Amino acid sequence: MKNDLLDIGGHKFKSRFILGSGKFSLDMTRKVIENGGVEMATLAVRRANVGGMENILDYIPKGITILPNTSGARNADEAVRIAELARELGCGDFVKIEIIRDTKYLLPDNAETTKAIAKLKAKDFVILPYMMPDLSAARDMEEAGADAIMPLGAPIGSNKGLLTKDFVKILVDEIDLPIIVDAGIGKPSQACEAMELGVAAIMANTAVATANDPGTMAKSFKMTIEAGRLAYLSGLGRVLENRGEASSPLTGFLEE
């Protein structure tokens, strides 16, 4: 299991903990990244202050892959332009597509996202779309050129955990790309649960940012994500829930 690497569009990562950075004090960012063993962190392009005060780019340690997001985009064209801007800012070729037309729930628009993927693929981006876990949409996104699929676990910021568990599992089973749960993961135990399902990585932000001690919480996430991954790789043992094994066999008559 030593060579168990996360592969996103040919880029390899040891860490399966992707950090969302939008809800932190900037001076906490470095510590959280170090404690969480994080190798990839998001950056809201709309917040990047090039040449201005308090630039988040200055707080992300070198060697960390930056995952710029297109938050603020309301359609595919805006997302594409934000992605291009991120590249111009020196954020590299990764992009997390977020297209949201609803300020109340911040739920993603799968159809526009699929359009944006096709346009960004033509420009050689490494594309990670944030989406509602829907199998048809995920297939369209894969077809359009996505490098991973990022279904939400619960409404963003809600810390409610993996409410979409059954649908995420379908994506894990049916889609050949890494499935990364984004949004909703509120506790390390929930991250572990998602990893046990076979999810490739976890993205978390609010859960760490709103902890009393974000540094230690990041460490806890690192540990449970690794634990969940190991459980998945080792093949979970059989878990009997409500169904015990019937003592008198129903098929015994076959031997009569």
Add this chain to the structure above:
Amino acid sequence: MREFTDATDYEEDMEHIDSTILKDVLKRSSEYNPDVYTNRDVKSALSKDSLDSEDFGALLSPAAVPFLEEMAHRAREETRKHFGNSVIIFTPLYASNYCTNQCVYCGFGSRNKIQRAKLTGDEIDKEMEAIASTGMQEILLLTGESRIHSGPEYIEDLVKRATEHFSIIGLEVYPLNASEYNIMQKAGADYVTVFQETYDPKVYADMHPGGRKRNYSYRFNSNERALMGGMRGVGFAPLLGLADFRKDVFTCGIHAMEIQRKYPHAEISFSLPRLRPCMNKNLVANSVTESQLLQVAMAYRLFMPYAGQTISTRERPVFRDNIVNICATKISAGVSVGVGEHSGTENGDVQFDISDPRSLEEIKNSLLANGIQPVFKDYVRV
């Protein structure tokens, strides 16, 4: 009750739009009675994940007064969930104080004998350079309400000049038609704030004896016209203290909620202006206390947890420093409310007195000391 939605009340150039929201909001407003709620209603509201308008009404009511501490904890939790620990810093720029309205509570009112001033193009540039040199990236452009002295073309020019210096541009000017808002949006404006002042039609009429502002419904529909014109966000508020503040705030919340339902992409924000002494010093009788102001802010937060909230320099530093730790998400800094004060080019009289004169640097340091991340830019225009 007088019909506010009648197109014949409108001046010829005022655009008339669908009045469904206005009618519904006025109806619900007339049904709200803050005195019917009990402790139980408040406790029930506080136990819910997502609050309806009845819960909002309960949290605004006198019955919620003993629950302020509990509300503060809930409000802080919601704010952190939706906004993290970020607080946006901005500053207003007063470009003109000519006004044709006669709002009886305002220092800029057309019958007040104050020194009037309007910045010229060069003066605007100088003011903006002075502000931008402090590191500020978001500006709120304000003018008095006079289409004669600061017409739409003047405001458009103001916006275009602002794009040279700032990333985010808000407008707080007299109500425009949707097509005019669209011109401003194309010029670079991001959001529009139009305060209804009071939602109580009778008090509104008393407070606005003359000028275009006398038309309640044209003003009420401004936020919707701004969204029709392509603006990204709209800001709402009553001026607390003009009428029964609980009723005004309840109505404002319903107004914002209905706009959000119709325009789900709209970024909604609330402001929390309290009536402050100006030239008409006898008008502060209806005044709202600090603790009532906090109750209002927390009720907004719990009712619409995703909506932004701006805290004005009308409030004293200790109040502002603490409310950003509970529910406010936007704070002004380096504020001057006279025309031409940033660069010292000109001196029109001020609209009201401020209580927090701290500079951008001081506000920034105070946020950081409070464990809050100051944010200067929250949007990229593409």
